[in-house]
Amino acid sequence: MKSVRRTKIAPDAPTLGRTASMHSLRSANGDDNNGGGGEDWLPPKVLLKPAGQLQLTETELNEELTRILNANNPHAPQNIARFNHRERVFKASPNVDHLVVHFEFDGYMSYKNVDESSAPAPVKDSVAVVEPPSGEAGTATEEAGTPTPAAEAGKDGGEGLEEKAKEEEQKKPKGPLRNQFNFSERASQTINNPFRERWTNTEPPPQRTLSDTVNQWSIYDAYVEDQLQKEKAKAKAPAGGAGAKGLKDEDKNILPTETHTEDVYYKNTDLRRALIIIERMANQNTFDEIAQDYKYYEDASDDLTPSKGSLLPLWKFLCEKEKRKQVTALSWNSRFSDFFTVGYGSYDFSNQGPGMVAGFTLKNPSYPEFLYVTDSGVMSLDFHPQHHSMIAVGLYDGSVAVYSMQEKSDAPLFKSAPKAGKHTDPVWQVSWQKDDLDGNANFFSISTDGRVTQWTLLKTELNHTDVIKLRLEMQSPQEIEGSIDDGQLFSLAGGSCFDFHKQLDHLFVVGTEEGKIFKCSKEYNNQYLLSFEGHQMSVYAVRYNHFHHNVFISASADWTVKLWDHDEDKPIMSFDLNSSVGDIAWAPYSSTVFAAATADGKVCVFDLAENKYEPISEQQVVRKAKLTHISFNPFEPVLLVGDDKGQVISLKLSPNLRKKNKSGDDEATKLKNIILIARGQSPTD
Amino acid sequence: MADLGSTANLAAADKGAVAAAPGTDEKDAKRNFNYPLVKICDMAEELRVEAVDMVVTAVEKHPGNFEAAAQNIKELMDKRCGNSWHAVVGEGYGFEVTHEMRNLLYMYFGGNLGVLVWKAS
Known part of the structure; x- marks a missing residue:
């Protein structure tokens, strides 16, 4: 078995690379060159060698290396020790698990010409490609990581399906064909009513924060003050008309002082200047x-x-x-x-x-x-x-x-x-x-x-x-001469x-x-x-x-x-x-x-x-x-x-x-x- | 019932005002302070009067039991003008509340009680 592609992909994988013959490598390159078929006009490809590649002589290259594939999983642990309860000691387990599942696929459909498909219930085939953990194993796992795993998987699945089908032919009971790949699905979809959202945002009622501390002395003070005010009001009430007059006098006193302060306000030159600037800004x-x-x-x-x-x-x-x-x-x-x-x-x-x-x-x-x-x-x-x-x-x-x-x-x-x-x-x-x-x-x-x-x-x-x-009437110069005295007329x-x-x-x-x-x-x-x-x-x-x-x-x-x-x-x-x-x-x-x-x-x-x-x-x-x-x-x-x-x-x-x-x-x-x-x-x- | 209670209090207050001349001893003064004194209120006049009445009734109904009084006030106010009213009754506490404007009453009552009623949802 020649593992050409693998050697190309992972040339430095030690265990796998050793077994690959150099000869095959070369022929692989040749294959690649001719792969296009009729692309001879293309410039010959130059092999790019990695820096650390071994320099081998022609005889070394031509040497044939035999590669033996065995069914041992190189990754499987060889030295599993388990506690034996009966003997109460650890014992090395001789059973090393060499089974590697590369791909698993549950099939839904069966080919109608195959008897297997005549199973009474829809058969759910469990297909697993099991391969020995040889060099090929590495290939498959690596390829699974490439961008087109699905295609590979499908191919493997298909092959596997056919092989398995023959093997398991005897086990399955025979019956009438139910599923012959000719599904006829019918579906319809009703119109979904479109969703609609509607909302409004009302203004929250205006709020205000209030803080205070209630204690006995503040309550007492408040009451005392209230009492004093009430007394004052009482004292004023009997005065009657006099009180009203007093109020008026107060008003009179207040008004002139107010206008006075206003005057000062406007005469302040600095403020005036600021006001003028603000006025200009507003107007602008x-x-x-x-x-x-x-x-x-x-x-x-x-x-x-x-x-x-x-x-x-x-x-x-x-x-x-x-x-x-x-x-x-x-x-x-x-x-x-x-x-x-x-x-x-x-x-x-x-x-x-x-x-x-x-x-x-x-x-x-x-x-x-x-x-x-x-x-x-x-x-x-x-x-x-x-x-x-x-x-x-x-x-x-x-x-x-x-x-x-x-x-x-x-x-x-x-x-x-x-x-x-x-x-x-x-x-x-x-x-x-x-x-x-x-x-x-x-x-x-x-x-x-x-x-x-x-x-x-x-x-x-x-x-x-x-x-x-x-x-109004301008006379000729002579007339003016004559009437110059009574000009007022x-x-x-x-x-x-x-x-x-x-x-x-x-x-x-x-x-x-x-x-x-x-x-x-x-x-x-x-x-x-x-x-x-x-x-x-x-x-x-x-x-x-x-x-x-x-x-x-x-x-x-x-x-x-x-x-x-x-x-x-x-x-x-x-x-x-x-x-x-x-x-x-x-x-x-x-x-x-x-x-x-x-x-x-x-x-x-x-x-x-x-x-x-x-x-x-x-x-x-x-x-x-x-x-x-x-x-x-x-x-x-x-x-x-x-x-x-x-x-x-x-x-x-x-x-x-x-x-x-x-x-x-x-x-x-x-x-x-x-x-x-x-x-x-x-x-x- | 509430009306009667409050007017009685107010009448007492008026009397108290006359009596509470400087020099009267503290006990007298304290007894005379047995009327509602609205400290801060931004309610409409009608609501204010009603709220003060409610507070007075509730506090008099549950003497010494502030919790019951506060609950009573809250329930009455909820019934009177919508949900989410809060009431605090106590002799000493500090508070900072956010209230809906035109829905706050902060008053003293009985010379030793501070009552705060406000609405906030």
């Missing part, structure tokens, strides 16, 4: 979505409709205290791009009251950074372009005031005295101008009493100079707005309630340089263009917005907005873009480079409210509009509304060309 959290929009949202539809734009509403600013006031002024700070002030007052003659100036930042839409309360309604305000903390304020009662945010107190820095040059009608507009030759800050104000006044901030007082009185026009020329400091245009616009100069105080006719009703705003210095625009209650050259008395263009136009503003980034706020709650944004007739964006911003003022942020694409419900809305301009120069022209040239086209001339460069 609350308005995070809007802030994201403000920074990153761009209207995608702009790409599809290049000649239209849209406005995205961002934060709304509402001062709770001034809900019933109207927004009468808006002014961005020229240094901090997120900071602006709002003036609250009333345009309604019969509903006047104190006004308010509120400073807001975009970072905190919920509450103003500061609040100044004024005696009379605020009608106008302006941030100083250089001194960023200075605010000029015009009031309904005709006075003007200057506030400084650097001051700790809420009182104005300057206030016009009632006697000295105060306007007699509401101050409709205030505007800072360049510091004068002495370096004093100064601003101008206009009022319906017909005066334009210059206010100079001196060290301690506010000095006033009347720049011009707006005569002239009725004055009610000025409602003005704007200074961006380059020539002395030049400015004034809009009046009568609808006329005058070009004036600081140098000539009773003569207009030019009178612009066109508006039929009160002019609410005039604004010089930021780029083309001779062009200005006016908004009026007669539903129109007109574009003028300040050297011509007729408008260049006119736009009808179908509603009274409360305010108008040029965009700071483009010479051709301006926005108007109308009384029906719409914001109209024009870009003359895109469309000379229609606004490129007309959007309803508020319902049931009139828009009163509008202002462009000088740095960011944000527009502010105020309405007569005291609300200020910030709007983000979509990319189409903030297009700069397309052709690469100078901004001024761009507008100049458009004006030339409007006049029917061909544009020049």
Whole structure:
């Protein structure tokens, strides 16, 4: 018997390996080579020898070794000693168990041609392959450990079955065949109802922990205290009314002290600072979505409709205290791009009251950074372009005031005295101008009493100079000569707005309630340089263009917005907005873009480079409210509009509304060309 | 029965309040302390009154037998407003209990007893 495979698998198994002939090993290798059958083209296999293999000569290799297989189990113990109870000594047992069971399999089926299968009951064959514990034994056990034991087992089982069947033929009784391998099994399965779980989790009732110690002295103390209190109550009860009064007195005492402590609370600067930070954090959290929009949202539809734009509403600013006031002024700070002030007052003659100036930042839409309360309604305000903390304020009662945010107190820095040059009608507009030759800050104000006044901030007082009185009818120079003495008889026009020329400091245009616009100069105080006719009703705003210095625009209650050259008395263009136009503003980034706020709650944004007739964006911003003022942020694409419900809305301009120069022209040239086209001339460069 | 008992006690307490002026000796004081004194209670007013009555009745019914009194209180309370009530009656003990809110009564009675009634499931 040649044990080829075993020697390959376990070449160093000593007892088994010795008997294997080297010859057979070689032939085995040869077998392997040819095993593929027709795979001669494969490269010849090289024998890999283990490091410690014996080097044998050819004769040694060719030597034939005879191997005798016997039925001794090499693993069986040879020296079993058992206690013999009869003789009461240990005796070596001669019976060594050489039986090794390699495989055992209980068969269920029998072949129908075999008589054995005719057993009356289903035969349970016990098949065991019993082999002598020779070399083969090791093979079988090892192979059982290989990945395919089942296949081997099946083969062995099958062989065993047949052999055994013949042997045991005689022993088994014969009978009719019952099982002939043709089972027909039938099974069906009913549908299992799917399981369903359903549960709810209720909130457990709220719990609380209490701990205490009960002992005699604590009980005693509690009773004593209770008794004392009862006595006190009794003592008070007879006092009756006096007691009640006493209580009231106590209340009175308590209240003021409480408010006092509260004051201290807020004046603590450290705490205040912490509170401000927390407020900012809370706001940042609350308005995070809007802030994201403000920074990153761009209207995608702009790409599809290049000649239209849209406005995205961002934060709304509402001062709770001034809900019933109207927004009468808006002014961005020229240094901090997120900071602006709002003036609250009333345009309604019969509903006047104190006004308010509120400073807001975009970072905190919920509450103003500061609040100044004024005696009379605020009608106008302006941030100083250089001194960023200075605010000029015009009031309904005709006075003007200057506030400084650097001051700790809420009182104005300057206030016009009632006697000295105060306007007699509401101050409709205030505007800072360049510091004068002495370096004093100064601003101008206009009022319906017909005066334009210059206010100079001196060290301690506010000095006033009347720049011009707006005569309603401007006579020819001869007439003025004649009637100069009785100048008082002239009725004055009610000025409602003005704007200074961006380059020539002395030049400015004034809009009046009568609808006329005058070009004036600081140098000539009773003569207009030019009178612009066109508006039929009160002019609410005039604004010089930021780029083309001779062009200005006016908004009026007669539903129109007109574009003028300040050297011509007729408008260049006119736009009808179908509603009274409360305010108008040029965009700071483009010479051709301006926005108007109308009384029906719409914001109209024009870009003359895109469309000379229609606004490129007309959007309803508020319902049931009139828009009163509008202002462009000088740095960011944000527009502010105020309405007569005291609300200020910030709007983000979509990319189409903030297009700069397309052709690469100078901004001024761009507008100049458009004006030339409007006049029917061909544009020049 | 319970009502009668408690009102009688309360009346006694009122009298006691007048009598317990500083200077009265301890025995007097102790006798006068024969009324329920609610130390901590977060029950609804109606339930509180009822619970105090129950405690008073139970303690008076089983004088000197705290266990029986406590059991009595517990059973009454269970019957009155749902299961899982617990009661402790004793002259000296410490406790730390977790109770369902609005279901706790901690009171003194008779000048020497601490009674704790609470609900916890």
